[in-house]
Amino acid sequence: MTELDEHGGWPALLTALLDRQDLTAAQARAAMATILTGDATPAQLIAFVVALRAKGETPEEISGLLDAVLAAATIVPLSDELRSQAIDLVGTGGDRSHSINVSTTAALVVAGAGVPVCKHGARAASSKCGAADVLEALGVALELPPEGVVRCVEEAGIGFCLAPVYHPAFRFAGPSRREIGIPTVFNLLGPMANPGRVRRQLIGVANPQVAERMLASLRIHGSVKAWVVHGQGIDELTTTGESTVLALEDDHVRSFTVDPVELGLAPAILDELEGGEPHENAAVVRRVLGGEHGAHRNIVVLNAGAALVVADRVTTLAEGIELAEESIDSGAATIALDRLIAVSQAALAAQGTTGS
Structure with a gap:
């Protein structure tokens, strides 16, 4: 039975x-x-x-x-210390905004600020360019075994877990999910199922009605601090208007709104945030990390700032934005990307040597 x-x-x-x-x-x-x-x-x-x-x-x-x-799932064996410190920045997708890769760019900024990141993501499903697509276009090796991801987190400050590699059993649901073409509980589970078992999360949801349920489940599964955010129809904190936040902090849940204008960030329209193909979004990542100002930078530092609060590196969102801007302008975020590319490729090469 x-x-x-x-x-x-x-x-x-x-x-x-x-x-x-x-x-x-x-x-x-x-x-x-x-x-x-x-x-x-x-x-x-x-x-x-x-x-x-x-x-x-x-x-x-x-x-x-x-x-x-x-x-x-296949587990990424981070040390207990790393698991308690590391953060994942991820969205449920499904918002149809076709925006730039905000969470991925913000993750690099967070890593540049000295916070370990174990990011979990996949290729695009409903957009032109997912986290995996843009990282691959930037030169990051994606299909790494667990020890390769651990090496990236330890040596580069950021590692990437490609969802199909670490959740191979999801393949049984893939065809049916594509056929019905609507968001299901799988869209909620993916962002919560980080293979590194990190205990801090910044999760963007396209549907704000699921935020409370997701946060309660994260709490049950040992998250020490997490924000579930929604911004004007997109699964990020947005600069197009106010965003809503449901936060798990010190085993208590609170809700609040974020107004980018009050934080000194110029309001944007959604068209300014639209992305393109992987090579185009990769160029955006390089420009933002290179210090280019504008709508792309603003939404990235807003989300990176939030992640820095969740990581307990700062206490307020304003301080987080300031630290995110410092990570970019000092060149630290670009260094984090370049290290991720180098370490991931070295880990891939080592994997090939081991397998030969």
């Missing part, structure tokens, strides 16, 4: 969801474990994620699903 059978199988779980009954964490975990071992049919998978979304995922359900995702 499988774990799912112990809970009545798919008919019992789907009936409960259709009756708008919440699942227990154990039921949700059993369902996801079945999906991630390839033992769910496409019809069962689609029925489950659509019924779950229609009802609305609870923190307990998300926590159970996340348990199964993490159990199936």
Whole structure:
């Protein structure tokens, strides 16, 4: 008897969801474990994620699903010290804004400020250029084993975990997700399932209604500090208007808004933030890290500043923005990128030598 059978199988779980009954964490975990071992049919998978979304995922359900995702993942063995200090900057995607790679650029700025970053991401799904696409265009080696990512974090201050490498079981859900073409709970789980098990997160959500549930699940899974943010329809803190923040700090949750104008950042329109193909976005990253002023820099330092607060490097967002600008203008952020390129390529070469 499988774990799912112990809970009545798919008919019992789907009936409960259709009756708008919440699942227990154990039921949700059993369902996801079945999906991630390839033992769910496409019809069962689609029925489950659509019924779950229609009802609305609870923190307990998300926590159970996340348990199964993490159990199936390949782990990046960061030291306990690094795991407690390191941060991930990531978004759920799905905002259709086609903006530049804000989180990825901000992550490099944060690394330049001396905060270890273990970033988790993938190639573009609904946009032209995802985190992996722009990093690859910049020359970063992506498909590194766990020891390669650890080496990058330790030697460059930033490492990148390519989602398909560290969550290979997600491949069982990929075709069905693409066929239905709507955001599902998988969009929430990816940003929370960092392979390095980092305990600090800046997560952008395209749908602000999921923020509270995500933060509650992060809390259950040991996050010490996290911000879940949403800005005028995009999964970042934005400079196009006010953003909303739900923050986990000292085991307490608080909500507040961020007005970029009050922080001395010029307001932008969404068109100014639009990105392009990977080579175009890579050029934007280089220009921002090189000190170019304008709308791209402003949204990057806003998000990097927030991450520096979450990392406990500063206490206020204004201080975080100032430190982010210093990371750029001193050249430290560019150095972080160049080190990531060099160390990742060296790790890839070492992997090839080991495998020969």
